[in-house]
Amino acid sequence: MDTSYLETLLGYNARRAALSVIAVFLQRMAPFGLRPVDFSVLTLVAHNPGVTSRQICATLDILPPNLVSMVKSLEKRGLILRRAHPTDGRAQGLHLTPSGKKTQAQAQITATQLEQDVSGALSNEELQLLNHLLRKVYRR
Amino acid sequence: MDTSYLETLLGYNARRAALSVIAVFLQRMAPFGLRPVDFSVLTLVAHNPGVTSRQICATLDILPPNLVSMVKSLEKRGLILRRAHPTDGRAQGLHLTPSGKKTQAQAQITATQLEQDVSGALSNEELQLLNHLLRKVYRR
DNA sequence: TATTGTTATACTCTATAACTATA
DNA sequence: TATAGTTATAGAGTATAACAATA
Numbered sequence: 001m002d003t004s005y006l007e008t009l010l011g012y013n014a015r016r017a018a019l020s021v022i023a024v025f026l027q028r029m030a031p032f033g034l035r036p037v038d039f040s041v042l043t044l045v046a047h048n049p050g051v052t053s054r055q056i057c058a059t060l061d062i063l064p065p066n067l068v069s070m071v072k073s074l075e076k077r078g079l080i081l082r083r084a085h086p087t088d089g090r091a092q093g094l095h096l097t098p099s100g101k102k103t104q105a106q107a108q109i110t111a112t113q114l115e116q117d118v119s120g121a122l123s124n125e126e127l128q129l130l131n132h133l134l135r136k137v138y139r140r
Numbered sequence: 141m142d143t144s145y146l147e148t149l150l151g152y153n154a155r156r157a158a159l160s161v162i163a164v165f166l167q168r169m170a171p172f173g174l175r176p177v178d179f180s181v182l183t184l185v186a187h188n189p190g191v192t193s194r195q196i197c198a199t200l201d202i203l204p205p206n207l208v209s210m211v212k213s214l215e216k217r218g219l220i221l222r223r224a225h226p227t228d229g230r231a232q233g234l235h236l237t238p239s240g241k242k243t244q245a246q247a248q249i250t251a252t253q254l255e256q257d258v259s260g261a262l263s264n265e266e267l268q269l270l271n272h273l274l275r276k277v278y279r280r
Numbered sequence: 281t282a283t284t285g286t287t288a289t290a291c292t293c294t295a296t297a298a299c300t301a302t303a
Numbered sequence: 304t305a306t307a308g309t310t311a312t313a314g315a316g317t318a319t320a321a322c323a324a325t326a
Contacts, residue, residue: 047143090308133270
């Protein structure tokens, strides 16, 4: 099968690579019950205590209605909690519970270890370079 | 907002980059009425006349039931046609119609031009390198 | 017995409209 | 008048089970 032309296209290659990495991510994160988006949300809250839902939506390109059930689920599982925003009565600051901090920390270790495995054919320098080039693409 | 950790992850970066490129792809391909997957199918048929549905599914990681309606739609639009497979009575070879060839050729030109634009911040050498590294990831 | 193409269907993901409370 | 969070819902994408025809 001749796929040579498709393999010259950035969109095709980036999508195939993303799906390949995410497939492994799903397996390794299954013990934590976290999908990629759950891990992203949890990690943003961990590194930005008090962040609002709107800020997470803007950062991850998620539509607000689609974040509601995710936050609700993470809260129900006792991983995050909502506190009144200090200055804006409409907003709610998100924070990790002690359990949430523990889960996020373990999941982050798993995610970091995963990097080495999914990029098996790449040297560490190539992986750094690849991430750098990808960021330049989506920051456009 | 601190996104520094997420931006070290290949899965995160590849997904963001893919979505960024595909958003532009969708706009530019709208005049042809082609989604990314339609373009991929059309291009595989163009470069591999007589290819079967199963081969396309294996190549693009599409499940057979989900390809049926796509092929049906492309056939209804007069872009592809199905002929009896020369040796396997179960299979059907896919071919482009003259109209399909014309559409695919124009869409391919559009896709190639798009490469330059979505990778605006990258030099041509960097783009080649990026594609090379991505292929190494998903061929793992 | 296995494979190709297909139908039906369920599940997940993403998108839109409209509402409330507050700014 | 605009924004944060929410509800309900629609649409697109992805998945599994089961079937007829052929290998």
